[in-house]
Amino acid sequence: MSFLSLFALSLAFALSGCTAIQRTAHMYSNEAPQPLSFQYKDGGSSTYYSFVVGDASQSDTMVFFYGATGCPSWRSVMPGYVSGLTVNARIFVLNKRFVPDRSTGLFDCGHEFHLANNPNQWVADYSEFIAAQISSVASKPKNVVLVGVSEGALPATEVAGLSPAITHLAIIGSGGYSMRKSLATLRQRGAIQFDVNSGWEKITADPRSIEKDWYGNPYRWWTDIMDIDPINNLLKLNIPVLVGIGERDQSVPVESVHFLETKFKEADKDNLIAHIYPGADHRLNANGVSYRNDFFAELGRLIRPTHNISVKRDAPQAARPLP
Template identity: 30%
Template sequence: MFRHLLLAIAASILTFPVFAARLLDEGTVGINGQQRRYYHLHDTEAVGTPILLLHGSGCRDYSVRMQFYFERYPAPLSVYYLDKPGVQKGADGESCTTEYDAADLMENRVSDNLAFLDSQPDLRARGPRSVAVLGFSEGGAVAPLVALRSPKAGWLATIGAGGLPQSQVLLIFADRGVEPYAKPFSRDYFLQTYADIKAHPDDVDKDFFGHKYRYWSSHLFYDPLTTYAQLNIPIINAMGEKDESEAIEAGRALRDFFTQRPQRNFRFVEFPNASHGLKAPDKDHLQDFIASLAEWMKANPPPPAPR
């Protein structure tokens, strides 16, 4: 019996794929005449469906978190992340560079990542509907625009981003009495600030919630449903019920939008009592959700690209 057990274990080892290592490489690519830093997290012995990662707001060096996010992702893995301009290696996000502030616009993030898909050699060689786009937080608002405008995009996954304009989300938090949106701030404060941002959309001296007016004028009033309405690839959206940065009402609005369009391939996952990062008191769901994307992509192939 023991001999049979050893033979069974040996057979499983021989038939199970062996991956030598998971590596994080750093490279540079030319975009709009400038050399830009990017990262590639990948397994060495297999090539998976490429994932374009778009992270959240701010000038923190997010590359140090990439391996943690994909720790439970089954091999093969291939994730690309284009750093934002002006982000310094190891930066904690407390102080942003002038270069970062000048480039910190939604349109720039979209166009930079589109150029990255067309410039980085491995991604450039990819055909239509062959790359997955994954966005966290602010990146979850940008990712649908990238997916819509790039023929390479075959799947869209977002975390901590929904289907309402950010201006509406802040008012929802204020009306619900959530701090700091309701205290020390208020609905009236937000409405007054929105008017001021609209009156001074290019102002780089005034700040609101940690960003320049110029940044907010590109993000605050954008309606994501106008983009989602045009997407015809598999989409999955995950949010925490107690998200403190993006109101769960925004995720449910996206869910309701697609409920009225049952022919579209959309899935909404709401994690009870979980935060913006999908962390609940009893469990951190982030790594497991990201790991589940491998099977979700396999089970939901994109439709053929239009000719």
């Protein structure tokens, strides 16, 4: 397998520290959450999962996840992924459009998936889903938390700035760099060997292609995300922002979090909490030890002292099991 393919897989499997075999086995086990279907206003749909952490009768927190790079289903890692979270919460986990319940993400994601796999669609879908779930409950939640993993940090950050209902943002495996700057930094310190500039020349020759791919993703995906700068959206937030990254992350450089910390200090903002986990990779794993539970335990500590917020309510969206 080429280095490019390995890098792409590391992004796609940022969801968990488990092996592909373990994730696949989990999807077919009784521990995996049951799929539900969310219908968007435009007629499209996504598979999602919902379950409770802690005491359901005492839950005053909603936590929302959205898909990471590629097309793996969240079913493969939930509910164990949030085992470190120690608050009473209802968890909502939304797959991207055209990601089936038991998709491993190992094979071609399909033409329809690639057409819908773009930042504008991510933000629109995530926003609509969150608003629908919040409006469907009788009592407004005290806390509404967005969790962005790897690529998922982009839509989570933007949606957090668009909705006054959001009280916390948590990010795993992402920082303050654009994709271009991340790749340049990784190449500079020898973490990647390929020439980003020559790859970009190929992409710009056919920027909207979903048939041609580089680095395991279509040219269109690269065109859409290469130069998205997350800093402005992050600096606009006045809610707690928790960021966790591995010291030895080979997909997103740890320097991107140092840069983020510097920008927050320059802006005289104190709502960023950044954790760099020693020796850990993109999944927050280090020498067989996962720091993900530590990350979610810290998120739980941040959530506990907050107060009521104002939530805008729309028409409730009913969930229905998939056939």
